[in-house]
Every structure is written in structure tokens, then in C-alpha cells.
Amino acid sequence: MSDLTRLTAAETAAKIASGEVTAVEVTEAHLARNQAVDEKVHAFLHVDREGALATARAVDAKRERGEKLGPLAGVPLALKDIFTTEGVPTTAGSKILEGWIPPYDATVTRRLKEADVVILGKTNMDEFAMGSSTENSAYGPTGNPWDLTRIPGGSGGGSSASLASFQTPLAIGTDTGGSIRQPAAVTGTVGVKPTYGGVSRYGMVAFSSSLDQAGPCARTVLDAALLHSVIAGHDEMDSTSIDQPVPDVVAAARNGDIKGLRVGVVKEFRGEGYQAGVMQRFDESVELLRELGAEVVEVSCPTFTKALAAYYLIAPSECSSNLARFDAMRYGMRVGDDGTRSAEDVTALTREAGFGDEVKRRVMLGTYALSSGYYDAYYGSAQKVRTLITRDFAKAFESVDVLVSPTTPTTAFPIGERADDPMAMYLADLCTIPSNLAGNAAMSLPCGLAPEDGLPVGLQIIAPAMADDRLYRVGAAVETAFQARWGHPLIEEAPSL
Amino acid sequence: MPGITREEVAHLARLARLELKDEELDHFAGQLDDIIGAVAEVSDVADEDVPPTSHPLPLTNVMRPDDVRPSLTPEQALSGAPAQEQQRFKVPQILGEE
Numbered sequence: 161m162s163d164l165t166r167l168t169a170a171e172t173a174a175k176i177a178s179g180e181v182t183a184v185e186v187t188e189a190h191l192a193r194n195q196a197v198d199e200k201v202h203a204f205l206h207v208d209r210e211g212a213l214a215t216a217r218a219v220d221a222k223r224e225r226g227e228k229l230g231p232l233a234g235v236p237l238a239l240k241d242i243f244t245t246e247g248v249p250t251t252a253g254s255k256i257l258e259g260w261i262p263p264y265d266a267t268v269t270r271r272l273k274e275a276d277v278v279i280l281g282k283t284n285m286d287e288f289a290m291g292s293s294t295e296n297s298a299y300g301p302t303g304n305p306w307d308l309t310r311i312p313g314g315s316g317g318g319s320s321a322s323l324a325s326f327q328t329p330l331a332i333g334t335d336t337g338g339s340i341r342q343p344a345a346v347t348g349t350v351g352v353k354p355t356y357g358g359v360s361r362y363g364m365v366a367f368s369s370s371l372d373q374a375g376p377c378a379r380t381v382l383d384a385a386l387l388h389s390v391i392a393g394h395d396e397m398d399s400t401s402i403d404q405p406v407p408d409v410v411a412a413a414r415n416g417d418i419k420g421l422r423v424g425v426v427k428e429f430r431g432e433g434y435q436a437g438v439m440q441r442f443d444e445s446v447e448l449l450r451e452l453g454a455e456v457v458e459v460s461c462p463t464f465t466k467a468l469a470a471y472y473l474i475a476p477s478e479c480s481s482n483l484a485r486f487d488a489m490r491y492g493m494r495v496g497d498d499g500t501r502s503a504e505d506v507t508a509l510t511r512e513a514g515f516g517d518e519v520k521r522r523v524m525l526g527t528y529a530l531s532s533g534y535y536d537a538y539y540g541s542a543q544k545v546r547t548l549i550t551r552d553f554a555k556a557f558e559s560v561d562v563l564v565s566p567t568t569p570t571t572a573f574p575i576g577e578r579a580d581d582p583m584a585m586y587l588a589d590l591c592t593i594p595s596n597l598a599g600n601a602a603m604s605l606p607c608g609l610a611p612e613d614g615l616p617v618g619l620q621i622i623a624p625a626m627a628d629d630r631l632y633r634v635g636a637a638v639e640t641a642f643q644a645r646w647g648h649p650l651i652e653e654a655p656s657l
Numbered sequence: 658m659p660g661i662t663r664e665e666v667a668h669l670a671r672l673a674r675l676e677l678k679d680e681e682l683d684h685f686a687g688q689l690d691d692i693i694g695a696v697a698e699v700s701d702v703a704d705e706d707v708p709p710t711s712h713p714l715p716l717t718n719v720m721r722p723d724d725v726r727p728s729l730t731p732e733q734a735l736s737g738a739p740a741q742e743q744q745r746f747k748v749p750q751i752l753g754e755e
Contacts, residue, residue: 261736263733357713400712463702469695469698469699470696472692480673489748491737491738491739493739494739503748505676508674512677515675520675521688524675524685525692525693527669527672528669531669542703545699546711547709583695
């Protein structure tokens with residue numbers, strides 16, 4: 161393997177800017193790594209070799225002309241296949257969009273291009289981001305680079321697996337109930353769900369509009385911060401985009417001093433269903449925070465125990481409405497149009513053929529929860545729980561600066577283990593969902609390997625809305641201290657494949 | 658809370674425009690019943706005096722001046738269409754013959 165693929169994004173950008181290596185050399189090294197390992201990992205659905213090399217050549221030309229390069233110019237990136245990319249296939253992991261080539265770029269795509277980031281291709285995901293294992297992709301599952309027989313998390317399993325298999329130092333994910341943080345936790349990488357509205361959703365295939373949030377995935381906290389600052393900020397194309405300055409996350413990631421910071425341990429995020437090794441690593445992380453000078457207290461957020469239930473009513477309800485756009489009329493697949501059938505019949509036949517099981521399950525669940533007679537009991541009650549969860553967070557943040565918890569109750573489970581049991585699968589998002597419901601910011605970063613299975617464990621840090629910089633400050637402090645203890649980044653212990 | 662029957666799943670599928678196969682009706686009926694049973698606990702804490710929150714942000718209507726701006730060309734807009742004719746989306750019949 162070329163050494164170029166082991167570098168962080170920050171190191172890569174510095175080497176390109178100084179002329180030590182060219183962007184083309186960096187891109188070719190990652191494309192070669194992709195060719196060597198992705199048959200086993202299946203992180204990518206589409207590799208845009210020519211597009212990536214063209215961007216890299218443009219970066220090199222810019223440098224030769226003496227133009228100033230942006231902080232991530234020439235650095236390779238893997239983009240979750242939920243973002244539209246002009247001229248490059250976009251499927252959202254669904255058969256119904258197979259072969260679709262969007263005529264426009266998502267705002268995230270556009271900002272990456274403007275920053276001269278090299279987009280290597282599109283990564284595998286659970287269909288329409290519904291899932292916690294990437295097994296719901298219509299194009300087959302992704303393997304976890306730590307153990308290819310296990311799930312890489314979901315829905316952004318492809319993005320995180322591309323990082324953990326050294327195919328790219330940067331990736332983009334989306335997080336509706338944990339789809340950035342849970343894959344980060346189980347692959348030993350860093351994932352951030354920014355404040356809701358912090359990154360534009362324009363051009364992102366919508367699943368649950370009040371929860372969906374795009375964010376950065378990387379192997380280090382600083383790399384995630386650099387990517388965060390490239391994609392974040394107000395966008396007039398998205399009416400839910402926050403029109404306020406983005407907190408200086410890069411400065412926070414370079415600072416990492418947490419003396420005197422008040423950290424709350426959420427009492428409700430432990431107990432039955434949590435793997436012993438996960439709790440052991442989490443408890444060590446809390447001890448580490450104390451050693452670094454933070455003041456740690458236990459806080460109670462009693463309504464968090466209802467978050468999973470509320471989420472599995474709200475997200476399907478919004479998805480049943482959002483996915484109505486897949487009607488076989490204007491784009492995507494069309495089935496059964498033989499001249500005798502009505503548009504309604506063609507829509508139903510197409511959706512039956514084009515959607516996978518989890519999507520059908522959630523569309524029907526949402527249709528049920530929103531139907532007359534059940535609306536108040538289910539959807540209405542779930543929205544009230546959302547109020548209570550927001551209040552729990554607000555109360556906790558009166559006495560602490562950040563909250564911490566394990567990111568996931570268990571390490572990566574074997575592919576197929578929970579495939580036929582939706583409720584067991586939904587438990588993977590137990591600790592991540594409250595932040596989506598309340599819209600605040602959260603990060604997952606590696607905190608060690610579980611002793612019983614040798615698989616990565618994630619530490620979740622939660623900050624109030626628009627205080628994303630606190631995540632990076634705490635994350636940088638924890639990362640530095642852990643790496644000093646381990647003698648190297650945790651990801652160095654991943655198998656070479 | 659009532660359980661979900663096979664007939665109800667068939668009705669939901671029709672509402673959601675999904676032409677489910679027979680075996681899927683049985684499969685989903687059991688699963689949806691389990692899920693609904695598990696999520697029904699939301700009503701335990703939803704007191705009448707708690708206002709619902711539909712969105713994490715206070716949403717306001719965003720307006721812009723009604724100016725003509727560059728947009729997709731007809732060719733671009735139609736580029737993903739399953740069928741097209743005379744610069745329009747061609748769709749199956751919408752109204753019956755009667």
C-alpha cells in the first residue's frame with residue numbers, strides 16, 4: 161500500500177500545497193487502493209475515476225500558477241450516494257433510481273467542488289438512508305474493514321468503510337437517527353452530526369426532512385473539522401438552513417483544552433442491552449475526561465427512554481410523504497406501462513419493484529401513523545415526546561457544557577444477524593436518536609477496542625445547537641490523550657485487508 | 658391499541674401505492690404489529706398540556722424576489738424521464754375511458 165493513503169487529510173493537503181506531492185499522485189494512490197481492496201469491502205457504488213483525476217490535475221495546475229489553495233485542495237473524498245452529483249449516477253442505494261444521472265449538484269457537492277476537494281465516487285448506503293447496517297442497500301452489503309463478516313454500520317456504512325479501509329481520508333455522510341455516528345463508532349473513525357440546519361440539505365435525497373443532517377466523516381477530529389467548515393453555512397436554496405455564522409470548529413479542533421469544562425454523563429444511556437466491553441471503554445473515557453481537567457457529573461434525561469419509539473413514528477411518517485415523489489412519472493424506474501394500465505397502477509407496480517423491504521415497511525408504518533383515527537395516538541404523541549426530549553436537553557445544558565455517552569450499545573454485529581428483526585436493528589440507534597429529534601450537535605470518536613471481540617467502540621459527545629465547536633474541542637482533547645496512551649491512532653490496528 | 662391485520666396492511670399498501678405480493682402481506686402484518694406495539698409507548702408520556710414539536714427549528718416562510726433566474730433547460734429537466742414526447746413528460750393514462 162502506498163504511504164499516501166495512510167496520511168490524514170490535513171497532512172495530505174499540506175504536502176500538496178508545498179509541492180512535495182501532486183494531487184494527481186495522491187488521487188492515483190487512493191484509486192489504486194480502491195482497486196485493490198474494494199472488491200472485498202464494497203464501500204463504493206460508483207467510482208468517478210476520470211472526474212477525480214480531472215479535479216486533481218486542476219489543483220496541480222492552480223498550484224503551478226502560484227494560486228492559493230484551499231485547506232483541503234486535492235484531498236480525496238467519498239460522497240454518500242444520497243447527494244446529487246451532476247453527470248454522475250446517484251441512486252440513494254435504491255433500485256428505483258438505478259442509472260439515474262442528476263442534472264444538478266447538491267449544495268454539499270458544489271461546495272466540495274469549489275474547495276477543490278477530489279470526489280472519488282459515491283458510497284454504498286442503506287436504501288434511502290433507512291437502516292443501521294448497510295444491508296438494506298439494493299446493491300449488496302458493505303463489509304466492516306475490521307472484520308468483513310460484520311456490518312460497517314448504517315446508513316452511511318460505505319462512507320465509514322471507505323475511511324477505515326484507507327481508500328480515502330475524508331467522506332460525507334447523513335445522519336437522520338445516527339447514520340453518521342453509528343458507522344463511525346463501529347469502524348473506529350470520527351463522525352459528526354452538525355446542528356440541524358448547519359449544513360444545507362439542498363440536493364440531498366430527502367428521507368425525514370426534520371431530522372436529516374449532512375456531516376463530515378474522517379479518521380481524525382481535525383480532518384472532520386476542516387471538512388465541516390467547507391460544507392457548513394447558510395444556503396438560500398434550503399429554507400431550513402440556519403443563517404448564522406458557523407462556529408470556528410477548526411480552531412476548536414486545534415485547541416483541545418478542556419480544563420474546567422463541565423461534562424454530563426447521561427444516566428439513561430446504560431443498563432440492559434449494553435455490551436460489557438462497550439461500557440468498560442466508555443467508563444475509561446469518562447475517567448480520562450476527569451484526568452484532563454473536566455468536571456464530570458451525572459445527569460438524568462428521563463424522556464430519552466421514549467426517543468426510539470418517537471423516532472420510529474416520526475421518521476416513517478415523514479418518509480411516507482417524502483417518498484411519494486417516486487411515482488414513476490418524471491424520473492427513475494417505470495414498471496408495467498404497457499398502454500393498458502393507469503398511472504396509479506404503474507406507480508404501484510414500480511414502487512413494488514423498486515423499493516426494498518425496509519423502505520416498504522417504513523412507508524406503510526408512516527401511512528398508518530398519519531391515518532385518520534390513529535394520528536393523535538401515534539404521530540401526535542411522538543411530536544409531544546419530541547418536546548419533552550428537547551426540554552430534557554435544555555435542562556441538562558443548564559448545568560453542563562456537553563453530554564457524553566457510548567455511541568452505540570454494542571460493537572459491530574455480524575451481517576445478517578438482525579436482518580429479519582426490525583426492532584432489534586432499531587436498537588442500534590438508541591443513543592444517537594435524541595440529538596436528531598432535538599436538532600443539537602453530536603460527534604462519535606474512537607475510544608478503544610472492546611476486550612471481548614477486539615472491535616472498535618465509539619464515544620459520543622453531544623453539544624447544544626450551534627455549539628458544534630465544543631464537540632471538536634472535547635474530541636481533540638480525548639483523541640490526543642488516547643493516542644498518547646495507545647502510542648498510535650486506533651485505526652492503525654485495523655487489519656491491512 | 659389494535660393489532661394490524663393482513664387486510665389492514667393491504668389497505669395501507671393501496672394508500673401508499675405499493676402493489677404488495679400475497680406473501681409480503683403476511684410478512685409485513687406480523688412485523689408492523691410488533692413495531693406498532695413497541696412504539697405505542699409514546700402515548701404514556703404525551704400529556705395534554707405538552708405542546709407538540711414538529712421541527713427542531715422555528716420555521717418561517719422564506720420569500721425571494723420574483724425575478725427570472727437561470728434554471729434547468731427542458732432537456733436537462735427531462736433527462737431522467739422514463740418516457741418523454743414533445744418536450745413533455747409522457748405518462749400513462751390518468752383518467753378512465755368512461
